[in-house]
Amino acid sequence: MLLALDLALILEKLVLIVIVVMASLVIAMYVTFAERKVAAILQDRRGPNRAGPFGILQPVADGLKLFFKEEIIPEFSSKFLFILGPSMAMLTAIMTGAVVPWGDHIDFFGRTVSLQIADVNVGILYVFGVVSMGVYGIMIGSWASNNKYSLLGGLRAASQIISYELAMGISLIALLMVTGTLSLKEMVLQQQQGWWNFCYQPLGFLIFLICAFAECNRTPFDLPEAENELIGGYHTEYSSMKLGFYLFSEYINMFVSSVIMSTLFFGGYDLIPFYDESAWGLSANWMAIIGLGALMAKVVFFLFLFMWVRWTIPRFRYDQLMNLGWRILIPLALVNMLVTGAVILLKQNNWHF
Amino acid sequence: MSITEILFWFLTAMALGSAIMVITSRSPVHSVLWLIVTFFAISGHYIMMNAQFLAIVNIIVYAGAIMVLFLFVVMLMNLNAESEPQKNRMLQFAGLLAGGCLFLVILASLMKATETSSMVQLGSGNEGLIKNLGKALFNDYVIPFEISSVLFLSAMIGAVLIGKKEKAEHDGN
Numbered sequence: 001m002l003l004a005l006d007l008a009l010i011l012e013k014l015v016l017i018v019i020v021v022m023a024s025l026v027i028a029m030y031v032t033f034a035e036r037k038v039a040a041i042l043q044d045r046r047g048p049n050r051a052g053p054f055g056i057l058q059p060v061a062d063g064l065k066l067f068f069k070e071e072i073i074p075e076f077s078s079k080f081l082f083i084l085g086p087s088m089a090m091l092t093a094i095m096t097g098a099v100v101p102w103g104d105h106i107d108f109f110g111r112t113v114s115l116q117i118a119d120v121n122v123g124i125l126y127v128f129g130v131v132s133m134g135v136y137g138i139m140i141g142s143w144a145s146n147n148k149y150s151l152l153g154g155l156r157a158a159s160q161i162i163s164y165e166l167a168m169g170i171s172l173i174a175l176l177m178v179t180g181t182l183s184l185k186e187m188v189l190q191q192q193q194g195w196w197n198f199c200y201q202p203l204g205f206l207i208f209l210i211c212a213f214a215e216c217n218r219t220p221f222d223l224p225e226a227e228n229e230l231i232g233g234y235h236t237e238y239s240s241m242k243l244g245f246y247l248f249s250e251y252i253n254m255f256v257s258s259v260i261m262s263t264l265f266f267g268g269y270d271l272i273p274f275y276d277e278s279a280w281g282l283s284a285n286w287m288a289i290i291g292l293g294a295l296m297a298k299v300v301f302f303l304f305l306f307m308w309v310r311w312t313i314p315r316f317r318y319d320q321l322m323n324l325g326w327r328i329l330i331p332l333a334l335v336n337m338l339v340t341g342a343v344i345l346l347k348q349n350n351w352h353f
Numbered sequence: 354m355s356i357t358e359i360l361f362w363f364l365t366a367m368a369l370g371s372a373i374m375v376i377t378s379r380s381p382v383h384s385v386l387w388l389i390v391t392f393f394a395i396s397g398h399y400i401m402m403n404a405q406f407l408a409i410v411n412i413i414v415y416a417g418a419i420m421v422l423f424l425f426v427v428m429l430m431n432l433n434a435e436s437e438p439q440k441n442r443m444l445q446f447a448g449l450l451a452g453g454c455l456f457l458v459i460l461a462s463l464m465k466a467t468e469t470s471s472m473v474q475l476g477s478g479n480e481g482l483i484k485n486l487g488k489a490l491f492n493d494y495v496i497p498f499e500i501s502s503v504l505f506l507s508a509m510i511g512a513v514l515i516g517k518k519e520k521a522e523h524d525g526n
Binding site (some may be wrong): 078128140151155158159 | 380382386389405409410412413417418421422424425428429482483
């Protein structure tokens with residue numbers, strides 16, 4: 001046989017991939033709507049309320065508008081790279097969902113289906129690799145626009161993302177020392193049995209959260225698209241759905257980083273800490289649904305935090321941004337790593353020096 | 354052909370093809386982008402050899418950080434296909450000769466190597482898994498590992514020093 005593969009397994013994974021991708025897209029769509037509503041509440045307005053009841057069709061209308069807008073490709077730009085930019089941004093935003101455990105497992109006609117696309121043993125490093133790829137979408141697009149404001153925005157994005165990736169990585173090392181595994185699934189299982197990682201790594205979580213804001217180009221770190229300095233930043237020359245891709249990938253990134261934060265620090269699909277939910281004696285399918293609900297509740301909280309910060313805190317200046325990244329977050333993360341390592345060593349030695 | 358062999362040949366073709374594109378494309382930005390594709394193909398090879406950690410670190414460090422800086426510099430210097438200097442015929446010929454000689458030497462040494470026909474064992478071995486790799490690095494190879502980290506540190510300090518010096522001169526004027 002040419003390709004001896006388990007067809008059912010491939011089918012199962014394909015279905016899972018389609019569901020995860022579609023779900024991230026739809027959730028990101030409604031995150032744009034939620035952002036406008038939250039902004040409206042914080043600014044004492046009503047927000048979008050014309051399309052459908054309570055305006056819930058607004059994201060569909062926005063999408064349609066972007067599709068029907070005229071598409072302009074600048075004459076002196078590299079056409080292939082100009083299209084590659086937003087595509088890369090979208091691709092890297094969606095790819096992270098592959099290693100996230102969305103729930104434990106479900107029984108489907110006698111078949112145990114794991115609710116995780118791939119349980120790779122370098123899970124968290126995979127996430128990190130995809131995040132580090134995310135900068136290319138912005139850089140390629142900004143360069144291909146052949147516009148100096150776009151290029152400046154792209155360069156800002158690149159330097160910002162690289163700077164904050166360091167602190168993010170170091171804060172993750174401390175977490176990995178605590179958990180002793182790179183697989184996201186195993187991390188969740190550990191947290192189900194004991195404390196959530198947030199209890200062990202509060203400072204690590206804070207650093208990770210700040211870096212996640214910076215990696216997503218969210219306010220107060222949205223210098224790459226600072227409209228009062230750079231017109232529109234890296235997507236100045238973009239129009240129609242390619243602009244839509246850039247804006248949309250930001251929301252998918254927000255969603256994905258909320259999922260990652262919940263999984264790493266807040267127990268993923270674990271509903272109640274210090275409590276064994278399997279004592280309820282529910283079937284696996286119900287447990288999976290409850291777990292998914294718990295994960296989504298945490299995600300919604302983080303998404304709200306993203307929006308809350310955006311409409312509360314003004315944008316940093318560029319030197320403040322670099323100072324925060326290099327002079328505060330990286331030393332803090334290093335100290336956190338050293339202290340964590342020392343405590344773990346002490347614990348292994350039964351608390352004797 | 355099994356699926357690993359198909360993947361192997363696909364990745365090999367991708368690595369070699371994109372590597373050739375790196376040196377033949379006129380625009381430096383395209384060269385950098387093709388180099389990133391090459392790194393991805395090589396990471397694919399690492400995964401086939403069951404060295405997942407090496408594969409992902411190759412992507413994070415080389416494709417994700419170093420190539421971003423390359424791209425950064427190329428974009429800042431505004432190098433385009435039009436501004437690329439054309440070398441004269443003699444130089445091109447000399448380059449061809451030198452490259453050909455190097456190729457001959459490599460080919461000759463490969464021919465002399467004892468195991469010429471055996472392929473790398475794909476999908477087996479667990480030395481590349483992160484647990485075993487960490488143990489090997491920090492037990493068997495701890496001194497080379499630490500020495501190379503000191504080398505990196507000195508390179509970093511050197512870079513900072515160069516940056517500082519220029520700034521001091523600038524302030525002096």
